[in-house]
Amino acid sequence: MRRIMLVVAYDGTNYCGWQVQPNGMTVQETLNRALSELCGSSIQTIGASRTDAGVHAKGNVAVFDTEMRMPADRFCYALNTRLPEDIKVQASREVPLRFHPRYTSTVKTYEYRILNRKLPDPTRRLDTLFVYSDLNLAAMQEAAECVIGEHDFRSFQASGASAEKSTVRRIYSSEIRKEGELLTFRIVGNGFLYNMVRILAGTILEIGRGNLPSGSMRRILEARNRAAAGPTAPAHGLTLIGIRYPEWEKLWAEK
Template structure:
């Protein structure tokens, strides 16, 4: 039997989603809880990795298990065993050929910031501070240039992985204002390493007048990461939803 879960977690104290040789991961904690419940080792497969310090509201994962327990009982028991910063929001039986990673059509990430000259102690765990002034309308105009299919090598950070292609599709990029909060919502089928954080950092640098609006075209043309803005911190990023 195959089960799918929607998982919410605060990634602050974890080395990321995926199991690591050094450091505790979200995947590890969930697999440990499943082992306590089902009395055998279970491997879960997530829709994708989130990096160290990144949060999730709607991560999706699947696992296989033969059990007579109801979905309600599995969910309640897992949440009992899991720490307070990881919880299962939903769990349901799915088709045996469902795959959390390969069946995903798109992912929605949000990056949370607030505009203030004074750092907020209450927001600092989940938001990143932006010092004003900030030209938000200019940022929105520049965001339109990012939507579509491009080579995003200049909006990513190199790591040990070598993707077969650095071409990605951004289907939606919205900048939402609410009081002093500024949220960037980005949707696409897949993302390069630190791609969302690099996109948001570049837009903010443009909004603050530290970069020219034409830097986006130059980045796409050259593939030069150095032409863009700062790669922002992990704590502002949330995997909001995975669409199937």
């Protein structure tokens, strides 16, 4: 038996999220079907990040087990001929059977994009949140930087989310980048709670609009209460940029 790792990119617009579920088509279900057709047996992938409906990815990770002897780096090409245009595998490689994409130390990177202009741009409607109001960029940047380090992010966990063993996460970097009318909230951490990045983005936007006081992010963190934070930003502005596995990367590089 072999374990193959896939790096998967997708436009989440037409899917009910990543994870297989009974109420609609998902990215994982579509990938499973293509893999089962390719391998000639039922394949069930294990995904690293269960992105929500409408959320996009450039580098989600999934693994599957197979007896098929195709070279590992060829799976991506064979799969892409069977996948729809809005889901494509970016890379494939063989990994040890003990490698698990969720129960392994990770570094995850997300971006939330905001188009800040007076009129919407229809070409960006599927992957960028349109905001017409003036925004205080300095206050937003201060709020973004405030979450760097290890904190209890209970205030930024979706209400009713399944209980986590710990709501403490470490954020390695967090910033707002401005390129013309496009603002990008980019955050890198060792893990994220359910809806955490979208709630952070929504809170930073409220600070930028002046609906929450400038400098209030630290108080919101310390409250450890979802009611203290801002709204959950819409899903379509969020993209999972990539997932790294530092403990394994040296081993993979040597092969």
